[in-house]
Amino acid sequence: xxxxxxxxxxxxxxxxxxxxxxxxxxxxxxxxxxxxxxxxxxxxxxxxxxxxxxxxxxxxxxxxxxxxxxxxxxxxxxxxxxxxxxxxxxxxxxxxxxxxxxxxxxxxxxxxxxxxxxxxxxxxxxxxxxxxxxxxxxxxxxxxxxxxxxxxxxxxxxxxxxxxxxxxxxxxxxxxxxxxxxxxxxxxxxxxxxxxxxxxxxxxxxxxxxxx
Amino acid sequence: xxxxxxxxxxxxxxxxxxxxxxxxxxxxxxxxxxxxxxxxxxxxxxxxxxxxxxxxxxxxxxxxxxxxxxxxxxxxxxxxxxxxxxxxxxxxxxxxxxxxxxxxxx
Numbered sequence: 001x002x003x004x005x006x007x008x009x010x011x012x013x014x015x016x017x018x019x020x021x022x023x024x025x026x027x028x029x030x031x032x033x034x035x036x037x038x039x040x041x042x043x044x045x046x047x048x049x050x051x052x053x054x055x056x057x058x059x060x061x062x063x064x065x066x067x068x069x070x071x072x073x074x075x076x077x078x079x080x081x082x083x084x085x086x087x088x089x090x091x092x093x094x095x096x097x098x099x100x101x102x103x104x105x106x107x108x109x110x111x112x113x114x115x116x117x118x119x120x121x122x123x124x125x126x127x128x129x130x131x132x133x134x135x136x137x138x139x140x141x142x143x144x145x146x147x148x149x150x151x152x153x154x155x156x157x158x159x160x161x162x163x164x165x166x167x168x169x170x171x172x173x174x175x176x177x178x179x180x181x182x183x184x185x186x187x188x189x190x191x192x193x194x195x196x197x198x199x200x201x202x203x204x205x206x207x208x209x210x211x212x
Numbered sequence: 213x214x215x216x217x218x219x220x221x222x223x224x225x226x227x228x229x230x231x232x233x234x235x236x237x238x239x240x241x242x243x244x245x246x247x248x249x250x251x252x253x254x255x256x257x258x259x260x261x262x263x264x265x266x267x268x269x270x271x272x273x274x275x276x277x278x279x280x281x282x283x284x285x286x287x288x289x290x291x292x293x294x295x296x297x298x299x300x301x302x303x304x305x306x307x308x309x310x311x312x313x314x315x316x317x318x
Contacts, residue, residue: 002244004270042215044222051301055294101280
């Protein structure tokens, strides 16, 4: 879902840079309250792992491939969408500056789609569903985070005129509905593992237990 | 697991993924690229590329390791590129995290 330079004009890229920088500065405020000797190693481990797993494109039908994004995972583990905004920004900055994965002009747009939309959608869908079943809630939240981010991406490309709106939503939605299954499965495995290995670190688990 | 072993376990998983990805990752276009191949409006694309001063879509910043590869080094270069990337993300996130950890105490 990394948009390259050339897909979106300067004016639109500028708008998303401004929005993303506002969200990024708010995520730094979150981090200045939440970062401690427990959370820094977990945040770093997740950032490294998510960067690596984003390189692992998996085949889906139609000669296409996709990889996990990790925003819902981060938001659920830290019980905050701001963690996802900050972590995905770190990953996207390194990908864009060193590996030409995602453009530089459009980096703000990519941070918006994957970090902000992915993080907030994943977090609030998980929050809405977590009382039903913990693992099902994680799967649906992670799936929907990828799917919704792809629709937002299609809308941005439609505004740019790069994609027609109907076919853009159709293709982006179809591909990412399948890629979202990969996102959902890996998120369930990683959150489930962390929740059993270190329940004290996964704050959303504690809340579920307390609510019951 | 204590806090440091979480970090070490995360880095080990990341490095293992980095070693495996060049062999296992699908080379097919991703969802966005695949959609673009079918439905992109070439006139709009050309106008945007001209605005950015690019020949084809990509990035305006010259990247040292485009597409997670080091030119002329094949698979070893791809593994090295990913491990360098893991190192950079680790340093950046640990650095930002540590910086904000210290300000939160003051």
